[in-house]
Amino acid sequence: MLIIDTSHPIYRPLWVRLLIVGFCAGWAIIEFVNHEIFWATVVGGVAVYAAYVLLITFKPPPEKVEEPASVPPDEA
Template sequence: MLNIDTSHPIYRPLWVRLLIVGFSAGWAILELVNHEIFWATLVGGVAVYSAYVLLFTFKPVPEKVEEPAAAPPDDV
């Protein structure tokens, strides 16, 4: 089964997610225009699934903030 790991940092920008969905939808349309119904259905399913996961249910993972290093103790 197709599984998209949405915790990967590549999926954080919206334009990347839109590009993935748009590319797969465009590919499905191209296959449909060329009367390749099987491939149009297959890639169209990928487009619908990726749109669902990457656009509708996407919840970005918060970035980890590094704590500053503790200052060494002062020897007085």
């Protein structure tokens, strides 16, 4: 089951993937510090899942190579 569509081009740069995982982990820490254990667990689970999908098992899709459009010869 794939919840995060890793074929989307936004996930290609490493800094974007690190930002997503870091944001979720930071949010989980804030919830834990505020004694919201349920939300800390939920967001921590999201952070772990995002780290697994976006950092550990991430395989970037192949880059698209655009071929030049063929122009039909002019008929005279």
